[in-house]
Amino acid sequence: MSMRSDYCGALRPGDVGRAVTLCGWVARRREHGEHLAFVDVRDHTGIVQCVVDGSVDARPEWVVRIHGTVAARPEGTVNPELATGQVELRDCTVEILSRAEPPPFPLDERTPVEENTRLRYRYIDLRRERMQRNLRLRARVSSAIRQAMEVQGFVEVETPLLIASTPEGARDFLVPSRLTPGSFYALPQSPQILKQLLMVGGTDRYYQLARCLRDEDLRADRQFEFTQLDAEMSFAHQDDVLEAISRAVAAAAQAATGAVVDPTTIPRMTWTEAAERFGSDKPDVRFGMELVELTPLFVGTGFNAFAAAPCVKGIRVPGQGGLGRGRLDALTDQVRRWGGKGLVWLKVLADGILDSPVARFLSDTERQALVRTMAAVEGDLLLLVADDRITVRHLLGLLRLELGRPPVNEGGLNFLWVTEFPLFEALDEAGRPIPAHHPFTMPVEEDFERLESDPLSVRSQAYDLVLNGWELGSGSVRIHRPDIQSRIFSLLGIGPEEAGARFGFLLDAFRYGAPPHAGFGLGLDRLVALLAGEENIREVIAYPKTQSGVDPLMNAPSPVPDAELAIYGLRTLPPPAKG
Ligand code: ASP
Numbered sequence: 001m002s003m004r005s006d007y008c009g010a011l012r013p014g015d016v017g018r019a020v021t022l023c024g025w026v027a028r029r030r031e032h033g034e035h036l037a038f039v040d041v042r043d044h045t046g047i048v049q050c051v052v053d054g055s056v057d058a059r060p061e062w063v064v065r066i067h068g069t070v071a072a073r074p075e076g077t078v079n080p081e082l083a084t085g086q087v088e089l090r091d092c093t094v095e096i097l098s099r100a101e102p103p104p105f106p107l108d109e110r111t112p113v114e115e116n117t118r119l120r121y122r123y124i125d126l127r128r129e130r131m132q133r134n135l136r137l138r139a140r141v142s143s144a145i146r147q148a149m150e151v152q153g154f155v156e157v158e159t160p161l162l163i164a165s166t167p168e169g170a171r172d173f174l175v176p177s178r179l180t181p182g183s184f185y186a187l188p189q190s191p192q193i194l195k196q197l198l199m200v201g202g203t204d205r206y207y208q209l210a211r212c213l214r215d216e217d218l219r220a221d222r223q224f225e226f227t228q229l230d231a232e233m234s235f236a237h238q239d240d241v242l243e244a245i246s247r248a249v250a251a252a253a254q255a256a257t258g259a260v261v262d263p264t265t266i267p268r269m270t271w272t273e274a275a276e277r278f279g280s281d282k283p284d285v286r287f288g289m290e291l292v293e294l295t296p297l298f299v300g301t302g303f304n305a306f307a308a309a310p311c312v313k314g315i316r317v318p319g320q321g322g323l324g325r326g327r328l329d330a331l332t333d334q335v336r337r338w339g340g341k342g343l344v345w346l347k348v349l350a351d352g353i354l355d356s357p358v359a360r361f362l363s364d365t366e367r368q369a370l371v372r373t374m375a376a377v378e379g380d381l382l383l384l385v386a387d388d389r390i391t392v393r394h395l396l397g398l399l400r401l402e403l404g405r406p407p408v409n410e411g412g413l414n415f416l417w418v419t420e421f422p423l424f425e426a427l428d429e430a431g432r433p434i435p436a437h438h439p440f441t442m443p444v445e446e447d448f449e450r451l452e453s454d455p456l457s458v459r460s461q462a463y464d465l466v467l468n469g470w471e472l473g474s475g476s477v478r479i480h481r482p483d484i485q486s487r488i489f490s491l492l493g494i495g496p497e498e499a500g501a502r503f504g505f506l507l508d509a510f511r512y513g514a515p516p517h518a519g520f521g522l523g524l525d526r527l528v529a530l531l532a533g534e535e536n537i538r539e540v541i542a543y544p545k546t547q548s549g550v551d552p553l554m555n556a557p558s559p560v561p562d563a564e565l566a567i568y569g570l571r572t573l574p575p576p577a578k579g
Contacts, residue, residue: 003065009046011084015070020089022048023097025127026062027107031055039094041066044132047082049073050089061107061124063098115538120552122543134540137256138528142209144255145229145524148248154207154231157198159191161211165502166192167438170214173224181569187213190521192438193506195232196478199517200509207231209524218547220536221470221526228473232519238461238477241518242268242417245465249472249527253413256531261413268417271459279397281418284469286411289315289404291396294384297369303361305344309386314344315396316374317403320381321347321355331399335385340395344384348376405469409533416466420444423460432493437462439488440506441476451491465522467530475520482510 004023011020024043031037037052041064050066058064068089079085104121105113107128118125125131146156165172168189175185188194190212198206210230218224229248233240246263253261267285274283277290291313298306306312328345335343346356352371359367374382383399385392423443424433433455435441443451444459451458461477479485485507489499499507525537538544545551565571 007045008041008043008048009083011048011070011087011089013072013086016072016087018070019067020070021065021067022050022089023065024063025100026058026060026064028060029056029058039064039066039092042127044136046084046129048084048087048089049079049082050092050094052092052094056094058094058096059100059102061100061103062096063100065095065097066092067095068092116546116552119544119546122553126542131539134528134532134534135542137532138524138540140255141252141528141531142524144251145209145248148251149207149229149231149244152205152244152247154205154233154244155203156208157203157206158208159188159194159210161187163188163194166190167502168192168212168214169435169438170216173213173215176568176570178567181567189214190228191230192440192521193503195230195519196440196506196514196517197509199232199234200512200514203234205231205233212521218545218549220538221529223525223537223541223544224549226537227524229522229524230519231475231521232517234515234517236516236518238419238463238518241475241477241520242266242463245473245475245520245522246415246417249415249465249467249522252527253531256528257413259413261415266415266417268419270420271418271422272420274418275393275397279393279395279400280469281421282464282466282469282471283416283418284401284405285414285416286406286468287404289317289400291315291393291400292374294370294373297366297373298386301366302363303358303366305342305358306386309388309392311389311392312384312386313392313396314370314374314382314384315400315403316376317381317383319379320403321349321379323347323381331383331402334402335395335399338395338398340385340391341387343395343399344386346370346382346384348378348380348382350378352376354382401469408468408530408535411468413530414468418464418466419462420459421462421464422456423447423458423462424455427456430493433491435488435492436460437474437476439492439494440478440485442479442484443488451487455491461518463520465520467527470526470530471523472527473520473522475518477516477518480510480514480516482507485510 004021006020006022008022008024022041024041027040027042027047029037029039034055035053037056039050039052039056039058040047041050050068066089069091070087071090073086073088103124105117109130162175162185165186166189170189172186175187177183177185191210195206208230210228211225212228213225215224246266250261250263253259271281274281279291294312294314298312301307332343344358346354346359349355354367376382385395421436423436423441425436426434428434437460442461444461447458464474465472525541528540529537532540534540
């Protein structure tokens with residue numbers, strides 16, 4: 001016979017009269033005199049109240065097995081906050097399975113607990129309803145994604161963790177080799193090259209829920225190791241990838257929240273449009289406050305700050321015309337910290353009159369044109385930035401988020417494909433282009449001719465999936481022709497020798513019959529966090545690292561004795577002196 005007959009959180013009025021056995025943790029115990037005790041018992045499904053005649057020594061977090069009979073709660077004692085609140089267990093006998101020390105923090109959802117403490121005692125933290133809900137939601141999402149990919153003919157292939165460096169632009173985690181002292185494996189930043197080789201190997205459609213490892217600064221939406229829906233398809237165009245991934249995320253959303261997302265209607269926007277309208281390559285389209293082009297309005301203006309700038313754009317913050325001077329000064333300082341020269345603010349009064357320190361430098365015509373172009377009404381706040389176009393977009397994009405972004409769980413699921421990313425994001429000090437994606441990304445064909453003459457204007461066949469302003473993932477059509485690949489490498493300053501050393505195996509493979517192919521990598525942790533309404537991906541990962549990269553539970557990273565290091569041919573340097 002199994003240890004229990006029912007789950008705590010599942011009991012309902014329909015169970016009244018049944019004798020049941022439950023197992024779980026004591027959430028709370030209240031004594032009513034010597035003869036009556038209430039013990040709330042919790043398992044992953046929820047909490048139920050158990051009534052014990054006589055006193056019982058069962059303290060919070062003790063592990064118990066309880067036998068009793070389900071009864072309706074007496075009139076007036078129904079608890080509408082609890083799913084089981086209409087019933088209780090009566091005539092209980094309590095069997096103690098495990099005693100527990102008092103927990104280091106209360107397990108209710110209300111008391112704020114420091115994250116380090118939560119992670120140090122993650123096994124206790126995980127008992128909380130929110131964490132169990134998130135873990136289960138994550139499992140449903142993974143399962144739905146697997147099914148959606150398999151229905152579309154994708155086959156799951158595992159790729160190794162001990163590999164050579166992959167070029168995703170982050171720092172590698174290295175693993176020393178014992179058999180070849182002084183040599184290192186790299187942990188995969190993604191299975192990028194391996195999945196491309198699977199295409200050369202005739203696998204046709206590959207996917208994997210792959211662990212990727214990148215040594216970069218951690219943030220709310222970034223961990224050293226993260227899980228990616230990694231996919232690649234042969235004989236495929238960009239549209240084929242977008243369709244396949246759209247189906248997978250629609251299935252994930254449905255499994256997580258029941259939301260119906262039509263995978264065929266996820267909107268698309270080019271990178272340029274996203275930058276111009278939202279000042280971001282991952283626009284949060286849940287709210288307006290779009291960037292408005294104002295440059296033509298101020299051609300020949302007498303206001304120096306605008307006259308000197310190649311670009312002027314602005315955002316309209318509805319109803320925020322009442323912001324106080326202190327807040328406006330703080331916003332201006334913020335813009336300076338983000339790298340701007342300053343911020344022009346104008347409050348819209350009745351009849352389109354503008355209240356602003358700069359209003360007197362603008363002509364009547366300019367002021368009227370501004371109000372008209374921005375569709376401003378009384379009570380609005382207008383924020384304008386004048387600078388080079390890239391800076392203007394960047395600063396207004398940040399301001400827009402700062403002032404308008406709704407909480408993570410508001411506004412539904414706004415998936416968006418951003419396409420036609422630039423192939424290169426900037427030039428380095430040597431004047432060489434820096435790839436925006438990895439160096440295997442195919443340029444848009446009609447832009448080929450400008451590769452050498454005007455590299456920054458070259459668009460790529462790369463695309464991102466965005467959800468509510470979070471970048472969920474990226475992908476691209478790959479270069480499958482060795483001649484194009486060599487041309488890109490040489491643009492990047494990777495000579496034949498270096499290319500051979502770093503990616504020789506890929507270039508070799510391409511000489512043996514590479515199908516055209518394209519793929520995608522989608523961050524599962526981010527997707528799950530958004531579907532769970534969490535701001536931080538650590539809430540949907542069982543054992544995350546802290547923001548400073550530490551695992552307080554297992555105490556990693558930790559020093560290794562010299563004798564052990566010697567096996568790998570390694571010795572540590574003394575820590576750098578603290579200045
Ligand atoms: N490997 C890429 C990444 O991890 C995704 C892809 O291009 O498929 O971002």
